[in-house]
Amino acid sequence: MANYKYIKYSEEHQSALIIINRPEVYNAMNIDTKLEIVSAIREANKSPTVFSIILSAEGKAFTTGQDLNDRSVQAKNGDVDLGHTLETEWNPLINAIRDSKKIVIAAVNGVCAGAGVSVAVACDLIVSKPNVKFVGAFSKLGLAPDAGSTYIFSRALGYQKTMEFFLMGEHLLSEDLHRAGIINAISDDVMEKALQYAGAINKLSPLSSEMIKKNIKASLDSSFSESMERETKVQRFLGRSSDYKEGLSAFLEKRAPQFTGQ
Amino acid sequence: MENILCEYPYQNNEHIALVSLNRPKVLNALSTDLMEELADCFLSLDKNPKVRVIILTGNERAFAAGADIAQMVTASPIDQINDNRFRTWEMLKLITKPIIAAVNGFALGGGCELAMSCDLIIAGDEAKFSQPEIKIGTIPGAGGTQRLTRAIGKSKAMMMVLTGDMIDAQTAYDWGLVAKVVPSKVLLQESFLLAKTISERAPVAVKLAKEAVNKSFEMTLKDGMDFERRNFYLTFSSQDQKEGMKAFLEKRDPSYQGN
Numbered sequence: 001m002a003n004y005k006y007i008k009y010s011e012e013h014q015s016a017l018i019i020i021n022r023p024e025v026y027n028a029m030n031i032d033t034k035l036e037i038v039s040a041i042r043e044a045n046k047s048p049t050v051f052s053i054i055l056s057a058e059g060k061a062f063t064t065g066q067d068l069n070d071r072s073v074q075a076k077n078g079d080v081d082l083g084h085t086l087e088t089e090w091n092p093l094i095n096a097i098r099d100s101k102k103i104v105i106a107a108v109n110g111v112c113a114g115a116g117v118s119v120a121v122a123c124d125l126i127v128s129k130p131n132v133k134f135v136g137a138f139s140k141l142g143l144a145p146d147a148g149s150t151y152i153f154s155r156a157l158g159y160q161k162t163m164e165f166f167l168m169g170e171h172l173l174s175e176d177l178h179r180a181g182i183i184n185a186i187s188d189d190v191m192e193k194a195l196q197y198a199g200a201i202n203k204l205s206p207l208s209s210e211m212i213k214k215n216i217k218a219s220l221d222s223s224f225s226e227s228m229e230r231e232t233k234v235q236r237f238l239g240r241s242s243d244y245k246e247g248l249s250a251f252l253e254k255r256a257p258q259f260t261g262q
Numbered sequence: 263m264e265n266i267l268c269e270y271p272y273q274n275n276e277h278i279a280l281v282s283l284n285r286p287k288v289l290n291a292l293s294t295d296l297m298e299e300l301a302d303c304f305l306s307l308d309k310n311p312k313v314r315v316i317i318l319t320g321n322e323r324a325f326a327a328g329a330d331i332a333q334m335v336t337a338s339p340i341d342q343i344n345d346n347r348f349r350t351w352e353m354l355k356l357i358t359k360p361i362i363a364a365v366n367g368f369a370l371g372g373g374c375e376l377a378m379s380c381d382l383i384i385a386g387d388e389a390k391f392s393q394p395e396i397k398i399g400t401i402p403g404a405g406g407t408q409r410l411t412r413a414i415g416k417s418k419a420m421m422m423v424l425t426g427d428m429i430d431a432q433t434a435y436d437w438g439l440v441a442k443v444v445p446s447k448v449l450l451q452e453s454f455l456l457a458k459t460i461s462e463r464a465p466v467a468v469k470l471a472k473e474a475v476n477k478s479f480e481m482t483l484k485d486g487m488d489f490e491r492r493n494f495y496l497t498f499s500s501q502d503q504k505e506g507m508k509a510f511l512e513k514r515d516p517s518y519q520g521n
Contacts, residue, residue, distance in 0.1 A: 099388075207447075210447075211445070211447070214387075214445055215445075218387075218445075230444075230445065233444055233445065233448045233451070233452055234445055234447075234448060236448070236451065237445075237447060237448040237451050240451075
């Protein structure tokens with residue numbers, strides 16, 4: 001296992017736990033925090049005994065996004081290239097979550113701000129504590145939302161509500177996002193709830209959960225006919241897998257299936 | 263053969279050969295040895311009367327990540343001339359049977375050029391294409407400025423060749439470089455289905471059609487049309503044409519012998 005400075009990584013009950021560990025700065029992310037999460041997601045994807053990933057954080061906050069003390073984002077010394085920060089830090093982090101073959105569950109333990117919101121909503125499933133504030137802090141800094149948040153929010157909340165959220169910079173609560181369908185569950189013990197989801201996912205065929213994620217993600221960018229075509233190809237593939245044979249016999253024999261990912 | 267594998271992996275279908283580049287440790291870098299093996303392999307498949315379609319693939323991580331840079335770093339022009347690495351590339355043009363490039367992972371530099379040397383490309387959705395030669399002080403040498411330009415147009419080809427930056431599979435599809443994008447896990451399955459469909463078409467006509475399409479890159483429209491017409495007439499000397507048209511009229515599936 002790699003050594004991490006800003007996060008904690010562990011594997012238990014067939015899940016990888018990635019815990020952002022900078023509570024003293026409300027888990028704001030400097031460059032290394034982001035890159036460590038990317039490495040940890042890769043590590044979890046390589047681990048043969050891990051079938052899902054839980055992303056959570058220490059302390060009162062989930063993450064407050066960009067660490068504004070990081071020198072690379074400060075305009076003091078002339079030119080600042082936030083595009084570079086996105087291209088080399090945030091976008092790789094968001095893509096690592098979205099491209100992870102293993103399902104990523106966000107266990108949102110507290111406030112989520114700026115690009116931290118993007119990190120949470122990039123995850124495949126989200127559980128949150130009640131009354132957690134989600135703040136799109138960009139407009140107050142003279143910026144626009146980034147790291148994929150315009151995409152996820154406009155699809156889930158609709159155009160006008162998303163405009164309001166990012167223009168006014170006022171928070172939405174986890175309950176609001178739960179109603180909008182962005183958050184899957186609200187729980188006082190987010191880790192327990194996330195482990196519950198993970199426990200169910202870990203019993204699935206890894207091929208099946210990977211392809212479910214891929215197809216649903218692709219459907220957001222595709223026409224109906226493209227989605228059907230994709231489904232057909234994937235189902236043809238899965239229909240030939242040993243896991244499908246096992247799933248079918250288990251169903252007929254009324255027992256729990258033992259999937260192997262083959 | 264050390265650097266490639268040639269198999270007939272599809273039970274009950276000996277018409278389709280699967281050729282895999284097999285230097286996984288170096289992302290299938292295209293050494294001179296590998297290209298020689300590939301040319302030999304293709305030539306023998308072209309002669310094998312059972313084989314009708316060839317699929318060329320790499321592995322999950324890479325189709326091929328380009329030429330073997332380690333082999334070239336200190337080379338002089340004369341070394342390059344004496345090595346004559348492109349002679350084997352020229353031989354790929356002589357293959358008469360359709361070759362499908364099934365691309366997962368990286369198709370960079372020579373890897374992108376090799377894919378473009380095939381008759382059509384199917385890509386897994388995690389595939390990446392680029393001509394990165396400019397980043398190491400040289401330029402494409404096996405068609406990267408020519409075939410790419412014809413495939414995607416001047417402005418986009420210039421951007422790729424002058425920056426060396428990668429494009430993803432969806433972009434390659436939008437730009438017309440690849441025929442299809444499929445989930446990477448199902449790439450071989452889909453390549454096989456396409457190969458199977460082509461293998462069920464009249465083999466003589468398939469070869470003549472491939473030849474005519476490829477000629478469109480070499481000829482004026484008028485010469486190309488004349489060439490096409492001669493190949494069209496030529497199909498009428500085949501048993502396959504008689505069988506195909508008879509089967510159509512008799513409302514049954516044709517059974518082609520490739521003669």
